[in-house]
Amino acid sequence: MAKFLNTSATNYFLEELIKEAVDRVILISPFLKLNDRIKELLADKNRLKIDVRLVYGKSELQPPEIEWLKELTYIRTSYCKNLHAKCYISEELCVVTSLNLYEFSQINNNEMGVLIRRSEDADLYRDVYEEAQRIIRISEEVRISLERPNGEVVEDVRPDNSIAGGVIAKLTSSKLSRRLGIPTNELLDRAVSAGYFDLINGEHVLSALGENSGIVFVPKSRHGAYL
Known part of the structure; x- marks a missing residue:
């Protein structure tokens, strides 16, 4: 059964979702500016070679996010045009929420969401997971590895062919x-x-x-x- 989450509970279960993941993490958020705690948790998943997908869609990544993502092999970033959904998924938990994965929103905004546990509501979890997979499929993967002659790092959204x-x-x-x-x-x-x-x-x-x-x-x- 889905559980209602207020602002603090949404932030709590977002962290728990990432921290407890042992197989995969999917983070879908139009705006992407990660706070230090989320970065620590995701870097730990990268060290454990856990597949992480980040999907954003409203603006270009900022230089701090680009620099941080450059060395994280197991975190793949994709751009989805017209993205408005906010959804965070592990192999067991799913949070569908108004909360962007954006530092300002996590601190200042009033948010709400629902928590879905796969073990308690497999059908609802599957519906959300399949929609998240569809969003990933229609997104363009971003390779954050290019540098201009002046040293500025830029995003490259071309397929890696x-x-x-x-x-x-x-x-x-x-x-x-x-x-x-x-x-x-x-x-x-x-x-x-x-x-x-x-x-x-x-x-x-x-x-x-x-x-x-x-x-x-x-x-x-x-x-x-x-x-």
């Missing part, structure tokens, strides 16, 4: 994992979580979403099957 002569070149899973700096097995696990593959009898099977996204399964080569 190799482009030569205007043609997008496909990457094998091993090359993509090296580019991202993660093991191939972890890359495939993330792809399963995102819905690009199904795991059937221990084998990775390309899903309809993966096929529509341009992923290709090559069944035979001199190195065996690869993606």
Whole structure:
């Protein structure tokens, strides 16, 4: 059963949601300016290699957020045009609220929300989680790694593809994992979580979403099957 949250309770359960997560964290907020406590909690999730998705949509990231996010491999940031929803999810808890993930709002505004526990209301949790996944799918992932000649860090929202002569070149899973700096097995696990593959009898099977996204399964080569 959903539980009503006032301002202080919303902030409390937001922190608890992040702190207790052991598998995934999804943070959807139009405005993004993190306070130090949230940054500490998210940095700890990054050290534990827990997948974190940040989705924002109302303004460009500010330099402090850009600098902080640059070194956090397991925190992926996406931009969603016309985003107005505020929703925070772990594998067990979900908070749907008026609260932006914005330092000023957390301190000064009067907010409210509802807390949903997956163990108590699996159907409602699933509905919110699926909508959050839809928002992630329509968002553009932001790679925070570019610097202008004057040293200013800027956001790059282009898809991370190799482009030569205007043609997008496909990457094998091993090359993509090296580019991202993660093991191939972890890359495939993330792809399963995102819905690009199904795991059937221990084998990775390309899903309809993966096929529509341009992923290709090559069944035979001199190195065996690869993606």
